[in-house]
Amino acid sequence: MLRLRAAGTEAGLEAVGVTSAEPFVEAREAIEARKARDFHGGMWFTYGRPERSTDPRRLLPEANSIVVGALGYHRQTDGVPHDGGGLVARYAWEPFYDQLRAALEAMAVVLVDEGHEAVVVLDDNRMVDRAAAYRAGLGWFAKNTNILLGELGSWFVLGSVLTDAELPPSTAPMADGCGSCTRCQIACPTAALDEAGVLDARRCLAWLVQADGAFPPDHRVALGGRLYGCDDCQSVCPPNVKRIRSTPSTALSPGAVTSVDLVGLLLSDDDALMDRHGSWYIPRRRAEYLRRNALVALGNVGPAADPGPRSAVQVSLSSPHAVVRAHAVWAAKRLGHDDLLALVADDDDEDVIDELNRSVEPMLVR
Ligand code: B12
Incomplete structure (x- = not known):
């Protein structure tokens, strides 16, 4: 496990945890409940086939464990020129999913070297990444639905390595730390988070820029200058604000696209x-x-x-x-x-x- 963790952290992961490959029952219930209320707003992703996306063994029948990794994507913006409007959400500034995939693959190599099967999966319709991260003890489900890694904040992309290895699970899931804070709910420009921890995708700007058809007229003004994604529910989150103030962020890579x-x-x-x-x-x-x-x-x-x-x-x-x-x-x-x-x-x-x-x-x- 030490070698595995070291391979991930050397490749840039800020947190690594392990959980079993049992189905994610609560995630399935949450998906079904949101579909029943039309909150999915036509999204497919993990909603298309929840019986599959919440059962890791559909991806690897022999799976016993899931190794979950989190890659931070907060970047320093001082002096970054703002280029004529079109704002891009932070998770899309650089190819962070490629960086995450490489780090997960580094861990998969360790498992394969030890004679195990290992399948890397991230941001894929076949697996609920947040539910895995939560159960692996990486963080708690914040009221904005993102996994918040305690004082590290939530500017993280998440992914997993499914394996037949029987690895000791990490500690129990992290206890809720949002308490009475409702900043993300208040900050959402379209009131998509009126119910804590439950996103109404029909109102979420991050979904509306990805959805087919006309942009809903009632939410056009709320889009402001955003072109892709929305960061408001994370920008106001106290651990994110605190971390940015106290920890120097990584510099942006050349070629990063922060606006268009x-x-x-x-x-x-x-x-x-x-x-x-x-x-x-x-x-x-x-x-x-x-x-x-x-x-x-x-x-x-x-x-x-x-x-x-x-x-x-x-x-x-x-x-x-x-x-x-x-x-x-x-x-x-x-x-x-x-x-x-x-x-x-x-x-x-x-x-x-x-x-x-x-x-x-x-x-x-x-
Ligand atoms: C569909 C999807 C979207 C949709 C819908 C998001 C959603 N909240 O469901 C849209 C397009 C809107 C979207 C937007 C974003 N996404 Co997205 N998205 C996904 C995707 C593909 C599936 C998510 C999913 O299964 N949702 C189903 C619902 C039911 O899951 P859930 O919200 O996590 O549900 C849990 C909680 O609601 C909790 N819960 C239930 N009741 C209650 C009650 C309370 C009080 C609380 C606190 C919690 C709680 O339990 C549920 C079950 O586990 C994943 C990748 C993947 N394959 O998993 C990425 C993923 C979730 N997205 C990610 C990111 C980065 C974003 C954005 C930040 C991008 C951006 N800046 O625009 C925004 C954030 C918007 C937001 N607040 O969610 C990351 C999140 C990383 C993290 N730290 O959590 C993921 C994991 C991608 C990745 N691999 O890194 N996304």
């Missing part, structure tokens, strides 16, 4: 967009959904008086994709460029017509 120039994105061609951002969850792997998100963000941050946002909206109004034209109508109205709507006056797509008829609160001119 929205105008540049909207003026790029689809191939360039997918080349740059293809590792993100983009609905149906189609660039028009990235444009949709960018148009909502642009409608919120503008600046309305600048020629760049105006020409990005103008180009988008002529898109062959109705979802892009429809959201460009919204952005044009938000930025006060109603004169551009003449470009879609004869559009016969229902969604575009609906947007033309929708009343939109103009953005305050800055």
Whole structure:
């Protein structure tokens, strides 16, 4: 176990724990309960086949143990230029899942060397990562549903190595430490966490940027300048705030993407967009959904008086994709460029017509 842990920590893991390969009964119940209340908002992931995602032995029938690892992704942002709007959530700034996979593989190698089977799994529809981390004693389920590693905070991605080795489980799950704190619930821009520990994905901006179809009109203004993901429920969490103040964070890697120039994105061609951002969850792997998100963000941050946002909206109004034209109508109205709507006056797509008829609160001119 010492060799195993050392392999993981040398490869960058900040915490390693072990649990049995028994099914995650509570996670299955939680998934079913959320589906019954429609809280999954059309998500599939682990919700698609909960009987599989909550039973590790569906992945490795001989599994006896799960070794769980956590890789920290908080990075220093002092002096990082902010590039024209489109905010990217921290977990997507760098390929942290690749770094996590490499660290888990380093532990798998140790197990295989000792004659065991080992299967690495992370951020995969076939396994509930948080439930494994919780049972392996890495942290508790915070009210924002993230696994909070005590004073280390929650800026961690999680993954596992399933193995037939019989490893001694770590200590019991960590006791709840949120107490009476409700900061994450209050900070959520769309009240998606009104019930502690239960996320209503229909309102969660992190899901809405990944979901298919129109961006829900009621949550467009709340999206602000976000392009991908949302960090609000973690940014306000006291252990996260404290850790950032007291521990110097790792520097950002060259090539990290913390924000994306929205105008540049909207003026790029689809191939360039997918080349740059293809590792993100983009609905149906189609660039028009990235444009949709960018148009909502642009409608919120503008600046309305600048020629760049105006020409990005103008180009988008002529898109062959109705979802892009429809959201460009919204952005044009938000930025006060109603004169551009003449470009879609004869559009016969229902969604575009609906947007033309929708009343939109103009953005305050800055
Ligand atoms: C689907 C999914 C999403 C969905 C839904 C998230 C959700 N809360 O269910 C969306 C797209 C919204 C999303 C967003 C994010 N995600 Co996500 N996501 C997943 C995925 C693929 C499955 C999660 C899942 O199974 N949910 C099902 C529900 C039922 O699980 P749960 O919320 O954990 O449920 C437990 C708690 O609710 C608890 N519980 C039940 N009742 C109560 C009551 C109280 C009072 C409390 C405290 C707890 C509690 O028990 C439940 C069962 O175990 C995992 C990867 C994986 N394969 O596991 C990543 C994962 C959960 N996501 C991750 C990340 C980083 C994020 C974001 C931070 C990214 C971002 N910045 O935008 C946000 C965080 C939003 C949030 N507050 O959850 C990490 C979380 C790491 C961590 N420290 O916890 C994971 C584990 C990916 C990874 N491998 O690292 N995600």
